[in-house]
Amino acid sequence: MKKWNNIIFLVLSMLVVGCGDNDENPVGFYTSSGGDRIEGFSASVGESWLRAGGGSGVYKVSSSDESIVRAELSQEVITLKAYKVGQAEITIVDSREESATIEITVCPLIRTIEVMETRAFIRYSDGRDTSDVEEKVKKEIIENMDIAKGWQFKMVYDHWNGAYEREGKVTVYQDASQEEGIEGTYSMGNVENKIAYTFKYEDREHILQFPEILESGIARDTGPQKMTWIENYSAEYKEKYPDANFKEVVCILRVAIWRR
Incomplete structure (x- = not known):
């Protein structure tokens, strides 16, 4: 009987250790x-x-x-x-x-915006192309906009309070090597009732308007997210070509955004 008691005690001890370990x-x-x-x-x-x-x-x-x-x-x-x-x-x-x-x-959070593609787009007031200067204007926009495929805008965020800073420093790289960056500033706010980034560096200024069109990527991704932004030249070209029937003249930028 004593032998069986010892065996039962040993088994129970093993079970207790197994459950608590x-x-x-x-x-x-x-x-x-x-x-x-x-x-x-x-x-x-x-x-x-x-x-x-x-x-x-x-x-x-x-x-x-x-x-x-x-x-x-x-x-x-x-x-x-x-x-x-x-x-x-x-x-x-x-x-x-x-x-x-x-x-x-x-x-710090580093957010890099890389330009993947640029193209000009024109919309007419009555929906019909009545202009003979469209190709000339499109070529002029691309040549003069001073942003090209491969350009990168690198923004650094040091603080967050539920939203990222709406202004700060940006470094602009004109090629993928990132060897010679141009220092400048960025701000984010409303421009013509649309949310936009404004980049200023040297004597240049670019206003890239939302709405952002999210094409891929999710909130928890580190990227890249692909978006479409526009730089609006409507006022300039309506004044320059008053008879061209322009409603909207923009440069479309397809960009990829990385964060780390």
Whole structure:
């Protein structure tokens, strides 16, 4: 009888240890896809995402400095809201009080706009082409607009408060080598009742109007997103060719936008 008691005690002990032992899958942080476990993470200012995993599966999350980065939890998805450049620790604790901590390094967000294609477009007041200068105007726009395929506009964002800064510094590269950039400024606001970026550098100014036409990419992608913007020359060419029946004269820019 004593022998059987010892066997039963041994089996129960193994079961208790097996149920309470979480070493095979401890609480930790994982990439947003839920794949690899990570021990540190670099985030750009703005929003990014991680996942909590292991432990009991029920978590709480906190940040050591919410002025730098705040963490919000929805089930196992952790949304990081990074407000400024710096470092902070994010801690998750499960319902068994097991925890894990990770250091978050917040870096500036760099958004690069690359021009993929440019072409001129003309629309007439009554829908009919009554002008004999269309090809001349289109050629003139492309030659004089001073933006060409391959140009890049690189903007750096140091802060985020739920929206990115609406003005700041931009570096303009006229080819893909990025060896000789031109320093300038950008601003974002309403121009003729449309949202637009205004780029100023040297003695040049470009106003690129939305609405942005999102062709591919999703909010959580790092890019590229493809968009179509316009630079509007209507007022200039209506005055230059008053009898041409122009309603709208624009240059269409197809651009790709990367962020990191």
